[in-house]
Amino acid sequence: MELVTEKYLKAWESKSEQNTPQEFDPDYHPDVYIHERCGKATQLSGFPRTVSLRDPNWYFLGTICVHCGGGVPEEHCVWEDTGENLAAYKKRLTRRKSYAYHLIRWSPVWIGILFAAYIGFQQLQKPQPLNVFVGFPIWTLMAAVILWFPMRILRVLLCLLKII
Numbered sequence: 001m002e003l004v005t006e007k008y009l010k011a012w013e014s015k016s017e018q019n020t021p022q023e024f025d026p027d028y029h030p031d032v033y034i035h036e037r038c039g040k041a042t043q044l045s046g047f048p049r050t051v052s053l054r055d056p057n058w059y060f061l062g063t064i065c066v067h068c069g070g071g072v073p074e075e076h077c078v079w080e081d082t083g084e085n086l087a088a089y090k091k092r093l094t095r096r097k098s099y100a101y102h103l104i105r106w107s108p109v110w111i112g113i114l115f116a117a118y119i120g121f122q123q124l125q126k127p128q129p130l131n132v133f134v135g136f137p138i139w140t141l142m143a144a145v146i147l148w149f150p151m152r153i154l155r156v157l158l159c160l161l162k163i164i
């Protein structure tokens with residue numbers, strides 16, 4: 001494992017001298033990670049790897065360790081080649097996504113707020129309106145919960161089609 005890391009760092013240093021070895025090549029995506037609790041390696045391949053690369057937030061209930069089973073936290077895993085933490089890697093991939101991606105990612109929240117504002121405005125026109133201060137967070141949450149799943153599907157589809 002150390003040898004692989006050294007090899008990678010040397011390759012990275014020679015590739016670009018102005019970058020420090022602590023920075024990670026944005027176009028390099030390792031596929032084997034180590035679950036630090038058990039020390040065993042898991043290879044990410046096929047469709048799950050493609051999905052993870054295109055939509056880094058598609059998988060959100062941790063990752064899988066072939067030794068321990070499903071649902072191990074990403075924070076407990078590092079890439080074998082680079083030593084980068086999986087959770088940090090995921091954040092780095094997310095930061096590189098387009099504005100459209102982030103707009104869709106947070107759409108349940110902002111559409112929820114717009115929906116709640118609309119309902120609140122409607123209520124205030126009525127002679128006996130509902131309590132808008134109580135209603136606003138409830139309406140926002142309701143819309144966000146309803147939109148969460150369809151927006152995730154839309155997001156991953158657009159990512160797989162390389163639109164966002």
Ligand SMILES: [Zn+2]
Binds near residue numbers: 037039040068
């Ligand atoms: Zn494990």
